[in-house]
Amino acid sequence: MAEQTVDKTPAEIVSEAKQNKAFKAPELTGEIFMPRVEEGLIVKGVTADVKPHMAKPEIQAKLGFPETLVDNWEEVAVRKLGELLEKYKSLQVYMDTCVRCGSCTDKCQFFLGTNDPNNMPVARAELLRQVYKKYFTTEGKLFGKLAGAHRLDLKVLGDWYAYFHQCSQCRRCSVYCPQGIDTAEISMAAREIMDSIGLGQKYVNEILGKVHTIGNNLGMNPKALAATLESTEEDLEEETGQKIRLPLDEAGAEVLMVTPSADFFASPHVESLLGYAKVFHQAGISWTLSTAASEAGNFGMFIGNYNQMQKVASRVSDAIREMKPKRLIVGECGHAWRVAYSFWNTLIGPFDMLDPKYPSPQHICEFTLDLVRRGAIKLDKSANDEFTVTFHDSCNVARGSSMGDRPGGQFTIPRELIKASCNKFVDMDKDTIHERTFCCGGGGGLLSDEILQIRIQGAMPKMQALHSVIESDGVNFMALICAICKAQFTKIMPKYGIPMSVAGGVHQLVGRAIELGAKA
Amino acid sequence: MTGLTLVFSAYFYIAVDIFLVGLLLKIWKYAATPAPLKIPLTPAPKTTVGVGSRMFQEIVLFKSLFKSNKLLWVGGYVFHLSLLFVFMKHLRFLFPSTPAFLDNLVNFDLYTGFILLSALAFLFILRLVIDRHFYISVFNDYLLLGLLMCIATTGLLSRFWEGGGVRADLPDIKVFVGGLFTFNPGTVPDNRLFLTHFSLIMLLLIYFPFSKLVHAVGIFFSPTRNQVDNSRVKRWGPWTVKKPGRAGSPEPVPVQPSLIVSKDTPDS
Ligand code: HEM
Ligand code: SF4
Ligand code: SF4
Ligand code: SF4
DSSP, X not given: OOOOOOOOOHXXXXXXXXXXXXXXXXXXXXXXXOOOTTTTOOOTTTTTTOOOOXXXXXXXXXXXXXXXXXXXXXXXHHHHHHHHHHHOXXXXXXXXXXXXXOXXXXXXXXXXXXXXXXXXXXXXXXXXXXXXXXXXXXXXXXXXXXXXXXXXXHHHHHHHHHHTTSOOOOOHHHHHOTTOOOHHHHHHHHHHHHHHTTOOBHHHHHHHHHHHHTSSTTOOXXXXXXXXXXXXXXXXXXXXXXXXXXXXXXXXXXXXXXXXXXXXXXXXXXHHHHHHHHHHHHHTOOEEBOSTTOOOOXXXXXXXXXXXXXXXXXXXXXXXXXXXXXXXXXXXXXXXHHIIIIIIHHHHOOOTTSOTTSOSSEEHHHHHHHHHHTTSSOBOGGGGTTOOEEEOOOHHHHHHOOXXXXXXXXXXXXXXXXXXXOSOXXXXXXXXXGGGOOOOSOTTTOOOGGGHHHHHHHHHHHHHHHHHHHHHHOOOEEEEOOHHHHHHHHHHGGGGTOOGGGEEEHHHHHHHHBOOSOXX | OOHHHHHHHHHHHHHHHHHHXXXXXXXXXXXXXXXXXXXXXXXXXXXXXXXXXXXXXXXXXXXXXXXXXXXXXXXXXXXXXXXXXXXXXXXXXXXSSOOHHHHHHHHHOSOHXXXXXXXXXXXXXXXXXXXXXXXXXXXXXXXXXXXXXXXXXXXXXXXXXXXXXXXXXXXXXXXXXXXXXXXXXXXXXXXXXXXXHHHHHHHHHHHGGGSGGGHHHHGGGOHHHHOOSOTTTSOOOTTXXXXXXXXXXXOOOOOXXXXXXXXXXOOO
C-alpha cells in the first residue's frame, strides 16, 4: 500500500528522536475534530520521525535480546514473524482477514491527534501485513505491490519503529472492527520482532531490566521502599491521628496487595495508596505489601514477549509462596489489571494456595465497594464536596479485563464506588467512555518524554471530552484507576491548560471520604 | 466430448479443488494455531452461550460495523445479504426440476441481482470518495469489487437480456451444471454470455482462499470475539493447541511447575 516515508538507519532514528521539538497542544473546543484530506490535514508521514529512543546494548543484553541490529536482520525478522504466526491465533487470523473496510480508520486517538494516516489502525497493521504478504502469502508473491505486499527493508523497519510506538495497544479499534481485528496484538508482535533483531525501545526495555534486577519499574530498592513506607506511615498518623499501617513483607497477613510501584511515592499515585491503607485499616483486615512483588505493572505485555511477561508475573507467585496470604488484591493500574485478570491464572496460577472464597486476583475497587455495600466501612460523601467528579475508563481495564461477575462490571464498579464517595458525579460523552473510551495517550509503553509530542496529540480526544464536561458541569476531578494514566494526565493536562490537580485516583476520593475510627 | 466441454469441465474441477483445498487448509491452520492468552475484547460474555450470541450478532448482523459506521454497514449488509439470496437462487440450477421453495424465492425476488450490483457500486464509490478509505485501499480491493460487479452484471444480463440467449439455452445449461456436480459432465452450451459468467465465478473461487475473502471463515476464529471471558476462574495452558475440528474451548492443560517459575533467559 502506501509508499514509504523514511529511509534511515537505526542510528539516525535515535538522533532524530532527540530533536523532537517542544510541541504545542491544540486549543480545546470540546469537539473531536476529524482531519480531512481536502483541507490538507491528513499528511502522510508527519509523525514518521517522532521515534522513541532505542535501547542501549546493555539493556538489550539483560533481557536476552541481541544488543544491536543484527547483520541478517531481514532474515531473522521474517523467521520470527513466521514463529509468531504459529504461536498466536490472533496474529495468524488477523493478518489474513482484514477486508480494508475502513471502519477503524477514524477510531484511533493517535490518528485523530497526529493526522498521520499511518496511524489509522488498518494502516498501522498494514505496515506488518505488507511484510506478511510478501513472505508468507501466495497473493503477495504473485501480485506484489498490487496486493499491497512489500519487502522488509530499512524504510519499512523505520516505519515499524515509529508507528508501532505510536500505538498504545488500547484496543479501541477492535471495538469497531467487523472482523474483530485487534491492532494491539499486531503491534505487540511487531515489537517482539524488533526486539528479536536488536531494535528495542529504551523506555520499556530499561524498565523490564529494572524489574528483574531491582524489583520494580521505578527501580526502588528494598531499603528505599521500606524507608518510604515508614515515613509515609508517620505522615499518615500525623494527619489522621490514627495508627494506619503500610505493612511490608509481613508473612501471614490475610491480603497480599500488589500495586504499581508509582503508588509508593509518585503524585497523585500515593494518595491512592493512602486510600487503600485506610480501607484495610478501617475494615480491620490485615494486609501486606511485598518487596518481591513491589510492582503490579508488567511491561512484558507491551513488547509482546510471553517469557518476559511470565518472568515478571512470577514475582507475584514467589511472594504468595513466601507470604502465604489468603487473598490477592491488585491496586490501581490499567495494564497491570489486564495482565492480572486475564493472564495471571495462566502465567502463574493456579492460585489454589489462596482462599477460594474470594476471586483471585481481586481488584481493589471490587474489594472496597464490597466493604461499602456491606457497611463494613462508611464513606462521608460531603468530604469531597469541593469536587465535581468524572471518571476515565482506562482502556486496559475497559477493553481487556472485567470486574465483578457480570460483563461490564469494570464500568459500573468503579463508578458506584466513586458515587459512594462524592456527591457530584458526571460522565463524559458516551462515545468517550465505557468500551468506547479513548486512551490517555501514554499507555502501551509510550510514557517516555522524547515522544511527548505523540503523547500530547494522542491525548487530544480525551482532553476534548474532559474540556467539554469542565465547561458544562464544572468538573474539577477526573478519577483514574491506572498508574500510567495518572502519570500521563498530570503531565499532559497543563499543556492543554487544565490544572494537573484535576487528575487523581479513585482511592484518593475514597481515602478522603472514609470515616476513620468510629466503627459501626 | 467437445474440446470446449473439456476445457470448461477441467476449469470447473480445478477451480473447485483449489477453492476447497485452499479454504480447508486455511481453516485447518486457524484451528490449529494456539491461543495461549485469553484476549476477549471486554465487556465479553462469561459463558459459552453468551459467546454464541455475540458471534451470531457479529456474523449475522455485523454488529461492530453497525456501531462504527452506518453508511458502510448499509452498503456491506445489503451486499452480503443480496449475495446470499443470489447464491440461494442459483441452487435451482442444480436440480432438474426446481424445488418449490426455490421456485417461490425466485418468483418472489426478482431484484436482488440489481440490489447486489448497486451495493457493490456503492462500496466501490465509498472507497473513492471517503478520503480515509481511499488512502487504505489497495489495487486488489478494487479488483475484487470489480470482479464481483462483472459477475453480477453478466448474471443480470443472462436473466433479463433476451439477446444473450441464456434463457433459451437454460435447459442445456442445467444439464451441463448438474452433470458437473455428478461427475458426469454433459456438453457445454455454446453461449458466450453464460461462459463468461461461469468463468468469472471460477476465477472468484480460485482467488478466494488466497485473498481477504477468507474473512468469511476467519471471522469464526477471531479470538477477540469468540473467547469466553473466564480466565480469572479457568486456567489455560500456555501453549494449548486447539485440536482442529473440535468445537468449543480447549481443556485447560496442567502446567509444569518448572514452566511457572522459569527464570531462564527469555526467548528472543
Ligand atoms: C460468514 C460470512 C461472511 C461474513 C460474516 C462477512 C462479513 C463481512 C464484513 C463485516 C465486511 C465489511 C463490510 C464491508 O466492507 O462491506 C465484509 C466485506 C466484504 N466481504 Fe464479506 N462476509 C462474509 C462472506 C463473504 C463472501 C462469501 C464474500 C464473497 C464472495 C464476501 C465478500 C466481501 C467483500 C468483497 C468485502 C469487501 C467490501 C468492500 O470492498 O468494501 N464476503 N464482509
Ligand atoms: S475495521 Fe477491521 S477489517 Fe475494517 S479496515 Fe479496520 S482492521 Fe480491517
Ligand atoms: S490499539 Fe489503540 S492505539 Fe493501537 S491502533 Fe488501535 S486504537 Fe490506535
Ligand atoms: S495508560 Fe490508561 S488510558 Fe492509556 S493505555 Fe493504559 S490504561 Fe489505557
